[in-house]
Amino acid sequence: MHKMNIKGTRKTAIFLLTVALLVMYVTGRNFLAMRQPDVVIPADGFEKRMLSDWFQGIHNTPADTPVFIQEGQEPGGTVLILGGTHPNEPAGYIAAVLFLERAQVQKGRLIVIPFANNTAFTHNSPQEGYPQYIRFLLPDGSVRTFRYGSRDTNPVYQWPDPDIYVHEPSGQRLAGSEMRNLNRAYPGQPHGVITQRIAFAILELIRKEDIDLAFDLHEASPEYPVVNAIVAHEKSLELGAMAAMDLEGRGIPFRLEPSPRNLRGLSHREWGDHTDVMAILMETGNPIQGRLRGRTNEALALTGKDKFYQKAAKLGSLFIPYEDDQPIALRTARHVTAIMTFLEMLGFISEEKSVIVNNIPDYNDIIDKGIEAFLLSIS
Amino acid sequence: MPAIVEWFFPEGLYTIAMIGVFAVGAFTIKFPVSIAMAFAAIAGALIGGAGFPLRHLVEGMFGYLDTILVIATAMIFMKTAESTGLLEGLAAWIIRKFRKKPAFLSMGLMFIIMVPGMITGSSTAAVLTTGALVAPVLLQLGVCPHRAAAAIAMGAIFGMIAPPVNLPAMIIGGGIDMPYSGFGIPLIICTLPLAIFTAFLFIYPPLKKGDFSESGLEAELKRMEREPLSFRLFIPLLVLIVLFAVERVFPSHWPSLGMPLIFLLAAASALFSGVKWHPLQTVISAINDALPVMGILMGVGMFIQIMTLIGVRGFVTVSAIALPKWLLYVGIGVSIPLFGAVSAFGSASVLGVPFVLALLGHNEIIVASALSLIAGLGDLMPPTALAGIFSAKVVGEDNYLKVLRCCIFPAILTALWGIAIILLANKLAVFLF
Amino acid sequence: MIMLIYRGIALFISLVVVHCMFQEEEFWKQASATMVIIPLVMRVLLIK
Ligand SMILES: [Zn+2]
Numbered sequence: 001m002h003k004m005n006i007k008g009t010r011k012t013a014i015f016l017l018t019v020a021l022l023v024m025y026v027t028g029r030n031f032l033a034m035r036q037p038d039v040v041i042p043a044d045g046f047e048k049r050m051l052s053d054w055f056q057g058i059h060n061t062p063a064d065t066p067v068f069i070q071e072g073q074e075p076g077g078t079v080l081i082l083g084g085t086h087p088n089e090p091a092g093y094i095a096a097v098l099f100l101e102r103a104q105v106q107k108g109r110l111i112v113i114p115f116a117n118n119t120a121f122t123h124n125s126p127q128e129g130y131p132q133y134i135r136f137l138l139p140d141g142s143v144r145t146f147r148y149g150s151r152d153t154n155p156v157y158q159w160p161d162p163d164i165y166v167h168e169p170s171g172q173r174l175a176g177s178e179m180r181n182l183n184r185a186y187p188g189q190p191h192g193v194i195t196q197r198i199a200f201a202i203l204e205l206i207r208k209e210d211i212d213l214a215f216d217l218h219e220a221s222p223e224y225p226v227v228n229a230i231v232a233h234e235k236s237l238e239l240g241a242m243a244a245m246d247l248e249g250r251g252i253p254f255r256l257e258p259s260p261r262n263l264r265g266l267s268h269r270e271w272g273d274h275t276d277v278m279a280i281l282m283e284t285g286n287p288i289q290g291r292l293r294g295r296t297n298e299a300l301a302l303t304g305k306d307k308f309y310q311k312a313a314k315l316g317s318l319f320i321p322y323e324d325d326q327p328i329a330l331r332t333a334r335h336v337t338a339i340m341t342f343l344e345m346l347g348f349i350s351e352e353k354s355v356i357v358n359n360i361p362d363y364n365d366i367i368d369k370g371i372e373a374f375l376l377s378i379s
Numbered sequence: 380m381p382a383i384v385e386w387f388f389p390e391g392l393y394t395i396a397m398i399g400v401f402a403v404g405a406f407t408i409k410f411p412v413s414i415a416m417a418f419a420a421i422a423g424a425l426i427g428g429a430g431f432p433l434r435h436l437v438e439g440m441f442g443y444l445d446t447i448l449v450i451a452t453a454m455i456f457m458k459t460a461e462s463t464g465l466l467e468g469l470a471a472w473i474i475r476k477f478r479k480k481p482a483f484l485s486m487g488l489m490f491i492i493m494v495p496g497m498i499t500g501s502s503t504a505a506v507l508t509t510g511a512l513v514a515p516v517l518l519q520l521g522v523c524p525h526r527a528a529a530a531i532a533m534g535a536i537f538g539m540i541a542p543p544v545n546l547p548a549m550i551i552g553g554g555i556d557m558p559y560s561g562f563g564i565p566l567i568i569c570t571l572p573l574a575i576f577t578a579f580l581f582i583y584p585p586l587k588k589g590d591f592s593e594s595g596l597e598a599e600l601k602r603m604e605r606e607p608l609s610f611r612l613f614i615p616l617l618v619l620i621v622l623f624a625v626e627r628v629f630p631s632h633w634p635s636l637g638m639p640l641i642f643l644l645a646a647a648s649a650l651f652s653g654v655k656w657h658p659l660q661t662v663i664s665a666i667n668d669a670l671p672v673m674g675i676l677m678g679v680g681m682f683i684q685i686m687t688l689i690g691v692r693g694f695v696t697v698s699a700i701a702l703p704k705w706l707l708y709v710g711i712g713v714s715i716p717l718f719g720a721v722s723a724f725g726s727a728s729v730l731g732v733p734f735v736l737a738l739l740g741h742n743e744i745i746v747a748s749a750l751s752l753i754a755g756l757g758d759l760m761p762p763t764a765l766a767g768i769f770s771a772k773v774v775g776e777d778n779y780l781k782v783l784r785c786c787i788f789p790a791i792l793t794a795l796w797g798i799a800i801i802l803l804a805n806k807l808a809v810f811l812f
Numbered sequence: 813m814i815m816l817i818y819r820g821i822a823l824f825i826s827l828v829v830v831h832c833m834f835q836e837e838e839f840w841k842q843a844s845a846t847m848v849i850i851p852l853v854m855r856v857l858l859i860k
Pocket of ligand 1: 085086089217218219220
């Protein structure tokens, strides 16, 4: 075959620009659709507020995000559950949504932030081929849809990245794109970029609401050493050890990792250093996040079933027990059950700070019946 | 089904199909590389059962949006320095000053090539700035164009890997939550010996022989000195150096302007250099020159997105880490540069991170440093071969493959050096930390 | 502020690319330039 030479003229240039406009229009509509917030149905007793109530600096910005508070009849401690720090880690925010839609607080207060980095839910990271939505088919035939977002803040709200991200106040240097990672932004900066302001707002909430115990829910790739893990600050290490031991006894093993002192900007480090809270970060194993994954789509996000992870598991390269799959029900159940175990242990440590939450399905229930059995119908 | 067949189907087939469509498009039909890449991505999506995923094709391009801004603005800066006569004047000055000390001149020129890469973390920036400055010097001193371009390409890559800024190492570190600190000395060990070796391989021999005609050189030097080197002529270069230096030295007290803005400010400052030049024409010719590479990066972005979507990326990655231990090092030396054909940064992310994890137990900082060195070689791998393409351009060679041929020997040496450092990681760590 | 400047830079470069497209005499090179324009303009408009 010889060179396919087509002459370029003003007309072809105009034609190509028209095609470009069309492509921008079609894909632009698709990208903008992700800015529509997900619908959640809080259980009775939750009061909805906005994160900007604690820090005005994010008021009227796309970063503002709902905060749900439920207070029990009996006085007790306050617990915070944070989902959606990384919107590409669905078991984290689905676990938070499950608490939001079911919890009946008997003692103390429960605060749920299901979509912590709202600005990261509105886009997908380039070159990852991620799905934009995950869906659950409920028993009554209706569908619950959640966005599958990005690890980082949408660059539309924070751009450009610096060449090197210098974490404040420690001076630690990280790759520039990490500046859009909420879990490298703590303790936050009131006058910083949007991600730093979200971090600051969350710290303000922890301080002003006197939170006793706080969870940051994540997922990690199965080949990453900190997975199926509880990461605990010094202040929460004892509680973490009690919970991990109890979970182990019930056949739900978690690695307990002390929060490294030299790794700055992460929730389990800075929440603990800058407030009185007992900070806990938890990770489950999520194949779609991993670099070894094969075909990337909604099914992989929901089932975790992947040919190449099966191969990698046989090679011994993974840090989770992986046989065939790693369904979102299992991953969410781990988060939910671990949180409930922590609440139990909190009661053992301090009666006055204890928090009792009812109506949360147990581990086997979630795995057997699936997430869809415990989400509320929107129809 | 035998395991190997089950392993290969269908992702192995998709891999071959995507590469095949690219090769036919680029080499048989002779489409621009960017268009061949785009067609390969579209073909991959169709064959892989993903339909015609317009959203994914567009989203993939965004992975290199920041990179194309850097390339476009760096090119504008370089063309400006060329238009004002600064580049050639400075080159002439260096030749006059140091031509009697060949060893010193060889290493000095190599270091000058490396500096912008060290500061910006981009080999392209190095080639297009000081690489372009050094190119006429090398040619005048009797270095043949291919070897001159090879020296610039290799120096630019060593500069990109050398401290203080090394983006592939940061990318690898980001993948395993390792902060970018303590990399300084390991990265010097990775790059300095190779840089000195390359200087003596390509630059020193002709300088030592003094194999150039004095009168021809003198005439050429006179021509290059058409603009006397005044302070005002240096303003763009000074602005560039000062803005970069301030940002690096006082990162917490000085706002990060970013490379594109710095390049543009430096180029704009040339308006005060007291020389007549045509800003608009310079900008247009710069973008025209940068457009092929900007297009390639857009094509590569589509390609990576689709290969991830249909499972080709997982196939490549797991095939690489499934290699038996003794083959693992060969795999590192071969697969990381090969994948660099798509992009060096992409290779650091897609393969660098799994390899660090496969090598747990070796000192991670040293392993990541060495892997970043090998990933740097990706900038020599066609069709993207950013370092090769641009260095060919600055010496005026049309066929960059001729330049790459000269790079084969130092590149192999670089890969071996990187693997040796990984093997010795724990022994080195005892000395260093 | 810095974001506004960068949107300006992206706009400036896309305009120059469009100019180069009209000067270009090969269709496929024009097409390649089109690929460069799409993400630049979508970032200028803060769509993606
Ligand atoms: Zn996470």
